[in-house]
Amino acid sequence: MAIWLIRAGSHGEYEQKFIQDNRVYLTWDNLDQDLARLTERAALTALMVSLYPDAKPKTVQNWVSQIWPFAHEIKKGDLVVLPSKSQPVIYFGEISGDYTSEPAGVNPFYHWRPVKWMAEPAQRASFSQDLLYSFGAFMTICRIQRNNAEQRIIAMRANGWNPETGVAASKVASAAQATDETAEEADLEELARDQIAQLIAAKFKGHNLTRLVEAVLQAQGYTTYRSPEGADGGADILAGSGPLGFEAPRLCIEVKSETTQIGREAVDKLLGAMTKFNADQGLFVAWGGFKGNVHKELASQFFRLRLWTQKELLEQLFEQYEKLDDELKAELPLKRVWMVAAAQETV
Secondary structure, three states, X not given: OOEEEEOXXXXXXXXXXXXXXXXXXXXXXXXXXXXHHOOOHHXXXXXXXXXXXXXXXXXXXXXHHHHHHXXXXXXXXXXXXXXXXXXXXXXXXEEOOOOEEOOOOOOOOOEEEEEEEOOOOEEHHHOOHHHHHHHOEOOOEEEOOHHHHXXXXXXXXXXXXXXXXXXXXXXXXXXXXXHHHOOOOEOHHHHHHHHHHHHHHHHOOOOHHHHHHHHHHHHOOOEEEEOOOOOOOOOOEEEEEOOOOOEEEEEEEEEEOOOOXXXXXXXXXXXXXXXXXXXXXXXXXXXXXXXXXXXXXXXXXXXXXXXXOHHHHHHHHHHHHHHOOHHHHHHXXXXXXXXXXXXXXXX
């Protein structure tokens, strides 16, 4: 059984389509020819050169190295890894059928393989750093093998995606080495976010995450009240504009630090608390993200409610970091780093 990383667009724009259609697609624009008829890599290379005449030879070879396995090497029963761009989770699925081509289909969804997705995604926090390096590869399609990854992921699947235990010291230590080995082929920004998320999870456990969220809101200019640990009456934080917090917008905020995804019931409780506290708007911060139906079902609350996952909280933290107090910055020491952006040769 092989394990394949397949991305749903460079920005995760096709993620929900992959999940809802129970398929993984090959998302190269205008690639509308049946790839099963190409029996040699050289034929695929010639096709890509004809379709993308402005692409550099190295880029074409990079694309061929990804497209060829999708059409010819992935097999029924292989596992698919789909890292989410919107939630701190990773979707896993099992290839359930053969490669299919539909040249008359909608661009870029001409090619697919059927997938049986597992009922619940796995949390990113469950995986060792070296596996996250592999999941962070820039490649749209590649096989995950480094550091005995296939056997380890299969073992984690059998264990309900719980974090690895008893991993050999050499494998864990290899994470640092993997940083150097994969620097040119990995999304360094995503890897940095994973490291920062792990630090936050370690230092701001439980109700402490509420303290971090409050600090971000204060840096945004809000005056806040944070409930003590324990029963909070439906709101962990109340926030208002103005020097005393009396001005609109008045916010009612709930913070959940657990790594499990939050469902609709918990969000509905916040909507009720907004009425109780006479809040104009609400904010639900869920470190583990939200179940798939929550965003869709709450579209009608767009002008009243915001949902922050780990992704949005980190974005706001980075934006407001310099405004945080020195004590909190000492607990969470971060440094902005500028680097040359590597050219991405994927689609």
